[in-house]
Amino acid sequence: MSSQQLGIWAEDQTEKVLISQGYIVLARNFHSRYGEIDLIAQRDLELVFVEVKARSKTTYASALESISSSKQIKIAKTAMSFLQKFPSYTEFYYRFDVFCFDFHKKIAKPLQHEISDIDYDLEWIENAFTINADLINL
Template identity: 40%
Template sequence: MDRQQRGKDAEQQAEQYLCQQKLKLLERNYHCRFGEIDLIMQTRDTLVFVEVRFRRSAHFGGAAASVTPSKQRKIIKTAQHFLSTHPQHNNKNCRFDVIAFEYGAAQEQPLWYKDAFRI
């Protein structure tokens, strides 16, 4: 299985996991000129912008550590673009979560970092 397919599989597993946790999917793979957000979910009055990461090895710090400050800035700009083009969500709280599939961890039980970073 190639790297791109593993990433898509991880995103699908993350979506299923978050739906089981009572989050509702709004958008999948939202992209604009600033970047891409893997999943945009909603729980009550909060929009959740989700970055999904998969790493086969913890050699370079693992999946969660791969969401660098540069990547965070891109996700934030993309989220701002989403909000500017979807004004119906402007009055909702927002947070940025990371779903990490770490090497050696059970595939069906990802690590969920709620409110992983802020603006």
């Protein structure tokens, strides 16, 4: 299984969790010139910009640790682009969440079985990071 296929699977699972919690997914893979946001979801007057990370067993960093400060800034700038494009959401409370899928073992490229059969830890981190909006120059 390629890392792209693993990422799509993780985004699918994240979308299911969000919907089960009463969120409406407004956008998936929203692009701007600054980057991409995996999912944008809404519940009531709450807007959530979601980064999804999936990592197979590694000695380097967990999924959460792989989101650098420069990646956080790109996500924040892309979120501001979304708000500029859709100004009806500017009065919403917004936050940045991260869904981390850490698989317990390395996933072979030619996956012979269903990925959901592989053990993994899922962590949903609400308000995973904050950005001072004054520092974001679009």
